[in-house]
Amino acid sequence: MTAPARTRTSTDLIRAEEPVLAHNYHPLPVVVARAEGTWVEDVEGRRYLDMLAGYSALNFGHRHPALVEAAHRQLDRLTLTSRAFHNDRLAEFAERLAALTGLDMVLPMNTGAEAVESAIKVARKWAYEVKGVPADRATIVVAAENFHGRTTTIVSFSTDETARAGFGPFTPGFRIVPYNDLAALEAAVDETTAAVLIEPIQGEAGVVIPDDGYLAGVRELTRRRGCLLIADEIQSGLGRTGRTLAVEHEEVVPDVLLLGKALGGGIVPVSAVVARRDVLAVLQPGSHGSTFGGNPLAAAVGTAVVSLLETGEFQERAATLGGVLRDGLTGLVGRGVVGFRARGLWAGVDVDPAIGSGREIGERLLAEGVLVKDTHGSTIRLAPPLTITEEELGMALGALGRVLGG
Numbered sequence: 001m002t003a004p005a006r007t008r009t010s011t012d013l014i015r016a017e018e019p020v021l022a023h024n025y026h027p028l029p030v031v032v033a034r035a036e037g038t039w040v041e042d043v044e045g046r047r048y049l050d051m052l053a054g055y056s057a058l059n060f061g062h063r064h065p066a067l068v069e070a071a072h073r074q075l076d077r078l079t080l081t082s083r084a085f086h087n088d089r090l091a092e093f094a095e096r097l098a099a100l101t102g103l104d105m106v107l108p109m110n111t112g113a114e115a116v117e118s119a120i121k122v123a124r125k126w127a128y129e130v131k132g133v134p135a136d137r138a139t140i141v142v143a144a145e146n147f148h149g150r151t152t153t154i155v156s157f158s159t160d161e162t163a164r165a166g167f168g169p170f171t172p173g174f175r176i177v178p179y180n181d182l183a184a185l186e187a188a189v190d191e192t193t194a195a196v197l198i199e200p201i202q203g204e205a206g207v208v209i210p211d212d213g214y215l216a217g218v219r220e221l222t223r224r225r226g227c228l229l230i231a232d233e234i235q236s237g238l239g240r241t242g243r244t245l246a247v248e249h250e251e252v253v254p255d256v257l258l259l260g261k262a263l264g265g266g267i268v269p270v271s272a273v274v275a276r277r278d279v280l281a282v283l284q285p286g287s288h289g290s291t292f293g294g295n296p297l298a299a300a301v302g303t304a305v306v307s308l309l310e311t312g313e314f315q316e317r318a319a320t321l322g323g324v325l326r327d328g329l330t331g332l333v334g335r336g337v338v339g340f341r342a343r344g345l346w347a348g349v350d351v352d353p354a355i356g357s358g359r360e361i362g363e364r365l366l367a368e369g370v371l372v373k374d375t376h377g378s379t380i381r382l383a384p385p386l387t388i389t390e391e392e393l394g395m396a397l398g399a400l401g402r403v404l405g406g
Helices: 010-017 065-075 090-101 111-130 182-188 214-225 244-251 294-309 313-330 356-365 390-404
Strands: 032-036 041-042 047-048 103-109 138-141 174-177 195-199 228-232 256-259 271-275 335-340 348-350 372-373 380-383
Touching: 010 294, 047 174, 047 390, 090 256, 090 271, 090 294, 103 111, 103 294, 111 138, 111 195, 111 228, 111 256, 111 271, 138 256, 174 182, 182 214, 195 214, 214 228, 214 244, 294 313, 313 335, 313 348, 313 390, 356 372, 356 380
Parallel strands: 138 174, 138 195, 195 228, 228 256
Antiparallel strands: 032 041, 041 047, 103 271, 256 271, 335 348, 348 380, 372 380
């Protein structure tokens, strides 16, 4: 009789990855096996409070019942047709997403980086066919410290040398200006400018929130100078900041909106370029595409995500609990926290470097049963699922206070 296979421990599985997985990540030493709501469980059964939520991909928590039901229901019917044929789920997804965002048309894609790449292509084609920029001279203005993805074109305009080193030659056509600097932006825009591509809040940089009036100023400038405003809300959008979109805090409506992460409910990768009709009209059959973009499974889950947001419940939760998060972090300033930036249920927390690096703080929180992610030195990011309770938020803040020695 064959002996039953030994269950592999967390240590076994981490060691097993080493020779067979590319080393492009440095994960915390936890192996997640199950999850529900705001909690995950490792292979040994230890539970952890998820304060990262898949970089906002899990805005509605792990395995939200409405999203899981939508996925199961669609799995039993149809998963993929390619865009060579129509499917019966795509129209409703596009209709409701356009209505939710206040824009006209949807270009469905899969990953956030695909949405950004698609927007770059659309902006350039719009510049040549509508604005009249001479062929191959279109420029796009971006902000320093940006994070828009990892493709070759996107890292071409990154200022993070770790993301760029060894990947050249880089794609031309981009101008980089300081974030939150309208004068520098004004100076960079000229007759060749197709678009300004910007994050309303810079997530990877440490949840950097611009001054009040900056986004409205960017909107006014792009309108006046005849170029597009592309808002990358792949992390900041879909309820995270207490509004459906972060640009709504300044009542800004972009020409092009980029969504992803939470749009797939943590179940399937779904992204979208949502834009004015006259902008997306530059795409014609054959000019752009994606085999999986707009597939029936993605459209079903995406529609369920939109349905959750249409009630306003999650935006309200993020706004209300965001106040609790801000108050808790305020109480830690001077007790290991040297500063923080927060909007809704999203915060970048700067820890005193004498206490530890962001990675070290993350490891100490892991031992306390709380999962976070570090970025840039001694900064950690907090982005819990919008389903988190006030009690759970208090648990996370209490753990942070303990590891900081406050």
